[in-house]
Amino acid sequence: MLISRRLPERPLAGVRPFALPALRHPTVSTLLADHRVLLADLLDGLGSPLHVALPEIFGENVVRLRRAFADAGADVDILFAKKANKADCYVSSAATLGVGVDVASTPELVKALAGGVPGHRIGVSGPEKDDTLHAIAVQHGCLVAVDSISELRRLAATARLARRQATVLLRSRTVGQPGSRFGMSAAERGTAVGLCAELADHIGLRGFSFHLNGYSGAERARAANEMIEHCLDARRYGLMTAELVDIGGGLPVRYVEPRIWNEFLAQNDPTHYHAAKDFEDFYPYGGQAADQTAHAIMRHPVDGGESLATKARRHGIRFVVEPGRALLDQAGFTLFRVQQVDDRRESDGYAIVTVAGSSFSLSEQWFNSDYLPDPLLMSAQPTADELFPACVAGSTCLESDMVTWRKIGFPQPVRRGDHLVYLNTAGYQMDSNESPFHDAPLPSKVVVRLGDGETAPRWRLDGIR
Incomplete structure (x- = not known):
């Protein structure tokens, strides 16, 4: 079995598919290069699509993020945002590493507790909880x-x-996003602080949180500075335990090299997509890495010029951060089996590759967007190099069920029975939008640990120990 690594030349807009090769962790590269027979056997035995979870990489991301905050001089508690992936293995890893979990539903809270995370390390968010x-x-x-x-x-x-x-944060709207449906207005916040003082026997105010859309580190730093001021106001009200500022998540992940990403954006055109689909927005696949963003947020100048971290430390303020995607960077990938190939190159200039599965397992469709990093072709029948433009469709009866709208420049013809590997899917892509549509079972997740290099990788189904 062959994993094709050759990348097509950079295309002209509208003529040849643009190559967006995904960054790969060394562990992922080793699995794909040295253990492809195991991966193929797992896919054939457990069904397509198959999600592969790599909790050891999750652990590396925790270490890297902790170091970034520490280097910036910030005192930060990390809560893994469980909504980013439903797999139990990541919660178990968080418990082992002393990382908390952010949940927004009763089932998520029960799973976090069952996974070994103590209650005092669990944050409960979400609007108007039951x-x-x-x-x-x-x-x-x-x-x-x-x-x-x-x-x-x-x-x-x-x-x-x-x-x-009850231990409480008050979620407040920020100056930058006053129309958010989450959180309290300034007047409501003032009333809530008064209630916390009045109900002190039953409510322990620990600080403030906010919700932001987008990935601007500067905007997140400004919002965090607002919350510091809210803590200081609460202390003047006699609530001296107001010492936490929850900055939420929004730490971006870099999927592709920035140079290639910028070239892609400059040449992007509807003709690069099936049915000339025109997308208005994409995730910043080639943006700043999560640890760089975390460091920049904490070093961002506020007020008279001191950094956010310095101001917080001066006032005895600690931070809480809720990364999801950032802790799952490279910590999983998804395999699909090719079910059929409709070669339309003579009529349309590209083929439609239909896989066993659906776009529900790549959740960018939920945001009316496309998951852009190139999938890899694993072929049992290697042939001579030949550029093969193709988009990738799901096997449901929905016209819009496209796993990849963009025309991919595969380095050889794709055939029925081949496998496609979508890299770096653990963060939100795998299961956020999955559905048993057509009565199909939900895809399996396997937890893989590479081992010491001399023994075969160990695997198990997620949730089974």
């Missing part, structure tokens, strides 16, 4: 981000019945 989620969070001492005055009153009532004190 009473069951409140009750479990209070019982286990979780940090609850409260979205409104009405939720604050409900949470206080739950804590009163449990004869406990």
Whole structure:
């Protein structure tokens, strides 16, 4: 079995597919180069698509992110945003590494607790949480981000019945995004702070959080600075435990080399996509890496010029961060089996490769976008090099079920039975939008550990130990 590595030459816009080779962790490269028979056997045995989870790389990302914050002089607690991937193995790794988990539903909270993460390391976010989620969070001492005055009153009532004190962050709208549906206005925040003082037996205010769309590190730093000021205001109100600022997630991941990404954006055109699909927006696949962004946020100058981290340290403020994608960078990939190839090169100039599975397993479609890094071709029948332009379709009856709208320049013809590898899919892509459409079972996840180099990789189904 062959993994084709040859990349096509850079195309002219609208003539040849543009190559966007995905960055690869050494562990991923080793698996694809030296253990492709194992991967093919797993795909054939467990079905297509198949998600491969690599929790050891998750651990490396934790170490790298911790170092970036420490180098910037910031005191930060990391909570893994569980919404980014449903696999149990990442929660277990977080528990082992002393990392917390951010959850937004009762099932997520139960899974975090079952995975070994103690309640005091779990953050509960999401708008207007229900009473069951409140009750479990209070019982286990979780940090609850409260979205409104009405939720604050409900949470206080739950804590009163449990004869406990709920640990709370107040989620506030920022100056930069006043129209967000999440969080309280300035007037509501003032009322909520007063309620925290009034209900101090049942509500323990620990600080403030916010929600931002986008990946601007500078905007996130400015919002965090606002929350520091809110903490200082709460202290003046007598709430001296206001010491936390939750900056959320939004730490971007670099999927492709920045130079290639910028060239792609300059040449991008609807003719590069099936049916001349015109996308308005893409994830910043060639942007700044997560650890660089984390460092830049904490070193961002605020007020008179001191860094955000310096100001926080001066006032005894600690940060909470909720990375999802950033901790899953390179920590998994997805395999599809080719089910059919409709060669339309003579009529349309490209082929349509249909895989066993659907675009629900690559969730960029949810955002009306395309997952752009090139998939790799694993072929059991290597042939001479021949550029083979093709998009990739799912096997459902939906016209819009395109796994990849963009025309990929495969280095040889794709055949029925070949396998496609989509790299770096652990962060949001794998399972955020998966559905048992057509009564198809949800794809399996296998947890793979590479070993010491002399023994074969070990694998197990996620959730089975």
